[in-house]
Amino acid sequence: MGAAQQNTASPEPGGGCTPNVFGGMVTRTVGPRPWGRWRDVRAANTKEDEGVSASEVLVTGGTGSLGHRVVDRLRGPGYEVRTLSRSARGAGVVRGDLQTGEGLARALEGVDVLIHCASSPRKPRQTDVGGTGHLLEAAGRAGVSHVVFVSIVGVDRNPYPPYYRAKLESEKIVERSPVPWTILRATQFHGFALKQIRLLERLPVMMAPRGFLLQPMDIGEVADRMVELALSEPSGRVPDIGGPEVRALPDLARSYLKASGRRRRIVEVPVPGKAARALREGAQLAPGQTYGEIRWEEFLDGTLRSGFHGTGRKKLA
C-alpha cells in the first residue's frame, strides 16, 4: 500500500482504540507473568506463510529502553533482526549514525520492515528531525516496504518543548516519505515518570509540579503493540495508546515514596508557561484509549524490588 493511500487522519483521544489482539492478556514486563500472546501474533503473521524464508527487520534504537524490548520480541524463526547503533557491538548490530547518515545504506540492505525507535531528547533537531530524514531517504532507496515509527501522545497539542516539536516534525517526515508507514503514539513510559520523580527527590523537599497529568504506560506493552504493527500492513496513523490510569505527578510521587519506604515532604508548586498548562489540561493523555494494563504501583513493585531505578535501557554486549 502506498503512503498516499494510507489513513492519515489523526485519531482523537477517546475515539476508540484498535481492538487489543491480545484479548486482554497483554504481555507484562513486570510481575510474574511470562511473555505473552505477541508470539501468537508473530506466528500468525510470519512471512514464511508467504513463501519468504526470513524477513529482514531493522530496529533503530534497538539498544534503547523500548527498542531492545522490540528486538527481543522479534528474534526467532522467520525474522532476521538487525539493530542500528552508533557504538554497540554484538550479533545483529550494525554500526550507523542517524545524525550523519553514516552506515544507513548498509544497515538497510535487504531490509523489509524498519522499526524506528531511535531518538535523542538532548539533540532532537539533529537526531530526531535530521536523523529521521536521513533514515527515510535511505529506506526509500533500499526499497523498504514498511516503516513503523513511535511517537508521543499529544505532541501536536503540546508542541512547546523542543523535543515534542521535533517528534511532530519527525512524524511529518515519515508521513511524506515514499515508504509505506505506520505511526503509533504512546503515553509516557513508567520509567520516564520514575526518572522525573527521582530528579525531584534530589532536594530535601520534593517540589512537584501541581496538576501535571500523566497516563504512564508499561514499556513492554508499547513494545508489544509496535511488534504487532510491524507484522501487519502499513496502517498510517493508528489510534494512540495509553496506560491504564490518569494520575497527577504529585500523586505518582507519593506512591513512589510509599513503595520505596522513603520519607519526604511533597510540596505542589505551580509551574508557569504554555507547556506546563498543556500538561495540566491533559494534552499528553489518551484517556479513552487505554491499551496498557500495568499500573504504576505494579511497576514500582517490580522495579524497586529488583533494585532497578532507571529507564530500562540496556546496551547490547
Ligand SMILES: NC(=O)c1ccc[n+]([C@@H]2O[C@H](COP(=O)([O-])OP(=O)(O)OC[C@H]3O[C@@H](n4cnc5c(N)ncnc54)[C@H](OP(=O)(O)O)[C@@H]3O)[C@@H](O)[C@H]2O)c1
Ligand atoms: N520515554 C517515554 O516516555 C516515551 C513515550 C512515548 C514514546 N517514546 C518514544 O520511544 C522511543 C524510544 O525511547 P527510549 O526511551 O526507549 O529511548 P532511549 O532508551 O533513550 O534510546 C535511544 C536510542 O536511540 C539511539 N540513538 C540515539 N542517537 C542516535 C543516532 N545519532 N544514531 C543512531 N541511533 C541513535 C540509541 O542508540 P545507540 O546509543 O546505541 O547509538 C538508543 O538505542 C523514542 O522515539 C521516544 O520518543 C518515549
